[in-house]
Amino acid sequence: MTRRKRSTTIVKAFVSRSLIFALSAGAVHAADVPSPQPAPPSPGPEAPPHWYVRLGVLGGLDQSWSSLFAQQVAGVVVPGIGLVPVSGFGPQVSLVGRGATYSSVFTASFQAGYFFTPNWSLEVAGAVPLWLTIKITGFSAAPPFSGAVLSKLLPGAIPITGVYHFTQFGALQPYLGGGIVPSFEFAVQDGFNTGGYFKPTVGLVAQAGADYMFSRNWGAFLDVKKLFIGSTGTSTGFDFGPPIGTIPGAATIKTTFQPWLFSTGVTYRF
Template sequence: MISSNIVRAIIIAATLATTCTAEAADLTGAQPAAPAATSQSPWQIRLRALGVITRDSGHVDGVAGSDLSYSNTVIPEFDISYFFNDNIAAELILGTTYAKVHGSGSIAGLGEIGKTWLLPPTLTLQYHFTDFGAFRPYVGAGVNYTMFYNQSGKSAQSLDVKNSFGVALQAGFDYMLDEHWGLNVDAKKIFLRPDFDANVGGAHVSGKANLDPWLIGAGVSYRF
C-alpha cells in the first residue's frame, strides 16, 4: 500500500506543476503581438517652383541671318511619381507656361513676333540611389510632348507653333525630413525644336524654333 506521505508528495508536485503551467500561460499571453510589417506606398507627389529657361535660337526659312529669342518664365509645377521598387520610378510632370517670340539677327526689326502658351507634359524613367540616408539623388531620361495653344501674333498677323515631341534628361535629389515629407531640387533639359508658321506683312513664312529649355525646380515632396 502507498503511504500517505507519498500520496501527499504526489499531490503537492501535481499542484506545483499546474500552477507553474498556468503562470507560464499567463506570461505568454501578456506578451504584445509583433507589429505587422508595413510597406511604403509607391506613390509620391511634388510641388515645385519651376524656372523655364529657353535657348535663344531658331530661324525663318529662306531669310539669311535670321534668328529668334524667347522669354523665360517661372511657374508652379506639379508632378506624380510611381516607384516600381526602391530604385526605379516613373515621373510625370504637369505645368503650363507661355513664351514670347522675338525676332533676332537679320529680323531683329520685327521685335516681338507673337506669343504662345505651351503645355509640356514630360514622362521620365528614373534611377534613385538609396545608399545616402535621407539624401536621395536620382537621374532620369524620358520623352516630352509639348502642345502649343492660345497663340497670337504681334508684329506678325498670326503665329502657329506646331506641337512637338522632345527628349528629356533629368537629375535631382530629395532630402527626406521624415518618412513622408522631403525637400526636392530638380533639373531637366528638354530638346524641343518645333516648326512654326506665321503671317508677316501679308506673307506666309515658316521656320524652326530651337527652344531646348532647361526646367530648373525646387519644392517639396510627399511620399504616401
C-alpha cells in the first residue's frame, strides 16, 4: 500500500511539473510572436474632376430683325450728270420697309468650366471670330439697293452660363444652362456705310446639350445655345462709289440679334 501511494504521488508530481513547463513555454512563445498589425484602410472613391474643357466646331445660324435710320441726303444738280448727293442733313428718320440681314458663320469653338458640385458648374464659351456681312433688304429706287453690303462686322461674344448637369444616366450626361453674354466689336469694315461703330452690350443666353463620357476624363459633346442680344451700330458717311465717293451722313442700325449656335466636339475633364 505504501509503495502504491508513493508511485501515485510521483506520477502526480511529474504531471504537475509537465503542465507548468508547457504553460511557461507557451507564454514565452506567445511573447515572442508579434501582435498582428491593423489592416490598412480601404481607399475611398476617387474624387470627380472639377475642371473641364470642350473643343470643337461651331455653326452660327442668323436670326435677327433690324431697323434702319438715316439722315436725308441732300443733292445738287450737276449739268450733264443730274442730281448728285453731297451730304446728309436733318435728324435721322426711319427707313420704312427696309431692314438688314447678318450672314451665318462656321468656325472653331471652345468652352471651359468648373464644377462646384457634381451637378453644378460655371462655364465660359467662345469661338474664333469671323467676319459677318450685313446686307440691306427691301426695295428702294435710290442707293443703297437691296442686297448691297452696308458693312462687315468682326464680333466678339462671350457666353457665361450656370449649368446643371444630370448625372443619373451614367455615361450620358445632359445639361441645361442660362446666363449672360457680353458682346462687342473687334473691327468694322466699310461698305455703303462708312465710319461704322457698334456699341458694347450685354445680352442673355439659354443653353442645352449633353456630354457622353467614354472614361473618367474623355468624352464627346453636343451643345446648343440661343442668344438674345440688342445691338446698336452707327456710321458717319455714305459711300456712293465712283465718281461721287463718300459723303457725310449719319445712320443707325438697331438689331434684335437672336442667333442659334450649334457646336460639337471633344470633352476633357481634369
